[in-house]
Amino acid sequence: MISQIQPTTGKANAPVYQLKVVLIGSKPAIWRRLWVPGRASLGWLHAVLQVTMGWTNSHLHHFKAGGTLYSDTRHHFAEFEGDPEILEERKFTLQHIAPREKSAFGYEYDFGDSWEHEITVEKILPSDAAAATVALCLDGARACPPEDCGGVWGYDNLLKILKNRKHPEHRSMMEWLGRPFDAEAFDLAKTNIWLRKLKWPRVTEAQLRKVLMGRDDYRE
16 A cells, blocks of 8 residues: 555645546546646646556647637647637636536546546645645546547446457557556556656656656557
8 A cells, every 4th residue: 555645734725636537428427536736737647647647649639628628729729710719728827717626627648549537626625735746546436448549438338348359450459559458457656656757837848748658668
């Protein structure tokens, strides 16, 4: 068991948010429970979600709260007249978009596969200097789906193929995955090791890529 940061009433800059993240449509549910500094920018929270859920930051994303979209506007922006405005995620914090307990907002990753996550503020905990610049994963269940597998429907189909060695696509799907895949696996301790490597208060794309490759045991 890893040691957990205990929230205390001390001299810290912002409260700690306890978040429940659920991949919408996953059955049984793929979910994570996190502690994140309330003053974390949405850009930093994006990095936390990529590390924690198991994604590889290979696609666009956005947050949606109260009908407003937030994203990295260097890559994702309103392209056509009439498109909803997209605000720069690095300029807004978790406290800005979810000021109260039970607040909920969305996070979508990969607009092709459309991996939608519901994020709920379960608790807002007292400030703690020890938790002011790090995120912690408290709990979670099940592996992240492989990238580019076709969304929730495609993932369900992939699991059926993998379970049936006689399926005509079983071999090709195993080759496509390139490594063993256990849908029930989630390594809490390993997740926290890599969360602690995220730089505060901003994570560059290069640094996030390095963290994600380390998490997945890839080498450049």
